Amino acid sequence: MTSLREGPTTVVRREDYAAPAFWIDSVDLSFDLDPAKTRVLNRMRLRRNPDVPTQPLRLDGEDLNLARVMVNGGGCSFKMDGGQLVLENLPGLDDGGTEPFDLEIFTTCNPAKNTQLMGLYVSQGTFFTQCEAEGFRRITYFLDRPDVMSAYTVTLKAEKTLYPVLLSNGNLVDSGDLEDGRHFAKWVDPHKKPCYLFALVAGKLVHREQKVIARNGAEHLLQVYVRPGDLDKTEHAMNSLMASVVWDEARFGLPLDLERFMIVATSDFNMGAMENKGLNIFNTKYVLANPATATDTDYANIESVVGHEYFHNWTGNRITCRDWFQLSLKEGLTVFRDQEFSMDLCPSPSARAVKRIEDVRVLRTAQFPEDAGPMAHPVRPDSYAEINNFYTVTIYEKGAEVVRMMQTLVGRDGFARGMKLYFERFDGQAVTCDDFAQAIADANPGSELANHLPQFKRWYSQAGTPRVKAEGAYNAAERTYTLTLSQSCPTTPGQDHKEPFVIPVNLGLLSHEGRELPLQLAHWSNAEAGTRNFVLTQASETLTFINVDAEPVPSLLRAFSAPVVLECDYTDAELLVLLAHDTDAFNRWEAAQRLALRRALKAINEPGPVPTEPLNPAFITAMRAVLRHPDLDAAFKDLVLTLPAETYIAEQLAEVDPQRVHAVREAMRAQMARQLFDDWAWAFEAFEGNGAYSPDSTSAGRRALAGLALTHLCLAAADSGNTVWPGKAYQRFKDAGNMTDRFNALSALVVSGSELAKPALQRFHALFKDEALALDKWFALQAGAPDRGGNILPTVRQLMQHPDFQPRNPNRARSVLTTFCQANPAAFHRADAGGYVFWSERVMDIDGFNPQVAARLARALDRWKKLAEPYRSAAREAIARVAAKPDLSNDVREVVTHALKD
Incomplete structure (x- = not known):
């Protein structure tokens, strides 16, 4: 038996890529499913790759018991080399022939003991698989790499009463009963695929189904499988799947290519979901929803993730990655597609802008820090020790921004042409990021992308977040405004020097009265109103606008047209103009963020106690104007009135005292609560009633703003000793007709430290003790609560002793541990190092059974x-403690080793 932790860590490098020595044309898998001993018979048709020098066949395997190996029906010699099965005496190896031959391998495995949730495992009596990135080797010996694409036939056999549902990829071609109460199902996938897209599910499941008719008249069956008792929570997932099918065919001409498409939900899953061909396996978090148990955020996430996995059917499955360094080829592109899907479903430009802002917040709070940290890597990495560590926000979210810039540079129609050419060239193949970029450029000759393609591809090869500095100068005598844009990029591990990027900059100019100004460069015959795109390709470039009657306010990087940090020395007055009048909703929000961030940094950096009123009167007045604005959408108001996160504020500092950052932000929030008290009360009364629940963006925005108002009202009440608003919040918690309103009220009580929080938490648990996803929220709310006197770490330790805490369930573990360690900085970064000690204990413990988590x-x-001292030294000591553990997985060792590097 091979083991995960045998042997030294091997670094895999992109430059060492070599094509496989063999191709596997077809795979016939037969599973005799048993939790303790599943038997897997793997019959393959192989042939030698004539483009590769003759060499033995080396098949990957892990935690397998090998029983039999046969070649062309007869015995053969083999040896084990670490985790690989090596076969040397194969047809064609002596004479260089390429004739196909048959290889049969019989193995057994123990799914019930597979706590890694990679390969074939059992969750609550049901079999599931997870094969991306390298889980298939835990099922059978195979060339476990994405560029080996094969045709699969799969036969599943199991006891019928225990496993009445037997699912795999493709189309069901046969099924029936066997002897001794067993039954079988045979599935054939008509499309070749890499082994990471293989899937099987077997268990007691129920399903919702819907038939849809494609534009070409073909009928398809859509199915969503869940455990008994959860069927009432699948309607939204099904609606999202149907919307995805319609959208992909309408937007990109990409139809569903199977007779059926299945989604299966499980609570034990390391990831959010997996796009296995025709049989998507999902974390229950992204499938199950009804108004009583799921929030508006849950509904939005389900729509997005269902879309994401369905869109992979073409961008990831029909065309896949040549190697794992090309991971963003499928993930970045598909994140972009799911973002566009959600935006296209928005009913208004304002709702589209809200979606864009939400996506950028994730990028800034998660990806920008990654770009600046020890695990910084390009969108197309150059090396890795453990591929599971590179399913990152850089690959996904920054990768999506790279694709979005391509669309900006060629236009929406041009991008659609590029996608069409991409599929014409590469359908059914395993290719690279370069292949995709070339297809988009070739479909749009003369475009800015085509003209600068080699330089544009630096977005794939250079790590780090570029910084764009903007400097403007107005010449009243000549009526010109000169805008100089310059770019730079900080050093990152292994990359000290960065060449200039191609950076599309959407911009406009406003008068100080807030009027949009027409734009005219000297070589233009006419002025043009609205947003214009300028492409920065040099280290520094200057634009001179003519016929400008007064000094303008530049509105730069509209709609966040590039994933960069914009440095512009705006005055407060200019930011207030943008906040009040910019025609670009993103930049209105951005102006509010900059104003708040400026006040936060001032209060943090000044010596002495944290001021009780860090915000100036102009900011408070501006926030009141936004809150009371009659024409702005509630969802947009909610975003503008939400202060920058502590983690984002910390990233702007050279040295971070997490306690001071927290204290300043809390002071800002308390000041907004007090000084806008009447406005919050008005907003709550105006937006708290929404009638029957609907997850649409307008209704969700109203609930979000009412929830934000209630939190501030309870915070203000805590300052003044007023009990009215906590009482109203508790009553709303009890009477709420949906989870969003109920949880917003509960959160307001917890965040404000109300004495009513305890009975409300007890009542919530009693109501939802049998709803796993609702309990995840309950755990997370307590682990993420404001730290008052160091009380959260003891609370977290108590939560881990709770009968409902299940450390081996990834969702439950993340609800407590990830929330505390990554989303509650003031509670985690304790001066006594208690948070770091707790972190090291948990990392080492979980690594023993689930290295990915x-x-x-x-x-x-x-x-x-x-971090400032004493946090920095204590944190390093904790990391070193983990690194010193002798039997760490490759997953954790790579992370802590990078962290400790100078």
Whole structure:
């Protein structure tokens, strides 16, 4: 039996890529399913790759018991080399022939003991698989790499009463009963695929189904499978799947290519979901929803993730990655597609802008710090020790921004042409990021992308977040405004020098009265109103606008047209103009963020006690104007009135005292609560009633703003000793007709420290003790609560002793541990180092049974070098304690080793 932790860590490098020595044309898998001993018969048709020098066949395997190996029906010699099965005496190896041959391998495995949730495992009596990135080797010996694409036939056999549902990829071609109460199902996938897209599910499941008719008249069956008792929570997932099918065919001409498409939900899953061909396996978090148990955020996430996995059917499955360094080829592109899907479903431009702002917040609070930390890597990495560690926000979210810039540079129609050419060239193949970029450029000759393609591709090869500095100068005598844009990029591990990027900059000019100004450069015959795109390709470039009657306010990087940090020395007055009048909703929000951030940094950096009123009167007045504005959407108001996160504020500092950052932000929030008290009360009364529940963006925005108002009202009440608003919040918690309103009220009580929080938490648990996803929220709310006197770490330790805490369930573990260590900085970064000690204990413990979850938790201290003392030394000591553990997984060892590098 091979083991995960045998042998030294091997670094895999992109430059060492070599094509496989063999191709596997077809795979016939037969599973005799048993939790303790599943038997897997793997019959393959192989042939030698004539383009590769003759060499033995080396098949990957892990935690397998090998029983039999046969070649062309007869015995053969083999040997084990670490985790690989090596076969040397194969047809064609002596004479260089390429004739196909048959290889049969019989193995057994123990799914019930597979706590890693990779390969074939059992969750609550049901079999599931997870094969991306390298889980298939835990099912059978195979060339476990994405560029080996094969046709699969799969036969599943199991006891019928225990496993009445037997699912795999593709189309069901046969099924029936066997002897001794067993039954079988045979599935054939008509499309070749890499082994990471293989899937099987077997268990007691129920399903919702819907038939849809494609534009070409073909009928398809859509099915969503869940455990009995959860069927009432699948309507939204099904609606999202149907919307995804319609959208992809309408927007990109990409139809569903199977007779059926299935989604299956499980609560034990390391990831959010997996796009296995025709059989998507989902974390229940992204499938199950009804108004009583799921929030508006849950509904939005389900729509997005269902879309994401369905869109992978073409961008990831029909065309896949040549190697794992090309991971963003499928993930960045598909994140972009799911973002566009959600935006296209928005009913108004304002709702589209809200979606864009939400996506950028994730990028700034998660990806920008990654770009500045020890695990910084390009969108197309150059090396890795553990591929599971590179399912990152850089690959996904920054990768999506790179694709979005392509669309900006060629236009929406041009991008659609590029996608069409991409599929014409590469359908059914495993390709690279370069292949995709070339297709988009070739479909749009003469475009800015085509003209600068080699330089544009630096977005794939250079790590780090570029910084764009903007400097403007107005010449009243000549009526010109000169705008100089310059770019730079900080050093990152292994990359000291960065060449200039191609950076699309959407911009406009406003008068100080807030009027949009027409734009005219000297070589233009006419002025043009509205947003214009300028492409920065040099280290510095200057634009001179003519016929400008007064000094303008530049509105730069509209709609966040590039994933960069914009440095512009705006005055407060200019930011207030943008906040009040900019025609670009993103930049209105951005102006509010900059104003708040400016006040926060001033209060943090000044010596002495934290001021009780860090915000100036102009900011408070501006926030009141936004809150009371009759024409702005409630969802947009909610975003503008939400202060920058502590983690985002910390990233702007050279040295971070997490306690002071927290104290300043809390002071800002308390000041907004007090000084806008009457306005919050008005907003709550105006937006708290929404009638029957609907997850649409307008209704969700109203609930979000009412929830934000209630939190501030309870905070103000805590300052003054007023009990009215906490009482109203508790009553709303009890009477709420949906989870969003109920949880907003509960959160308001917890965040404000109300004495009513305790009975409300007890009541919530009693109501939802049998709803796993609702309990995840209950755990997370307590682990993420404001730290008052160091009380949260003891609370977290108590939560871990709760009968409902299940450390081996990834959702439950993340609800407590990830929330505390990564989303509650003031509670985690304790002066006594208690948070770091707790972190090290948990990382080492979880690494013993689920290295993927442990590695993600390990990254909570990526940015330890930015910490002030005594935090910095204590954090380093905790990381070193983990690194010293002799039997760490590759997953965790790579993270902590990078963190400790100078």
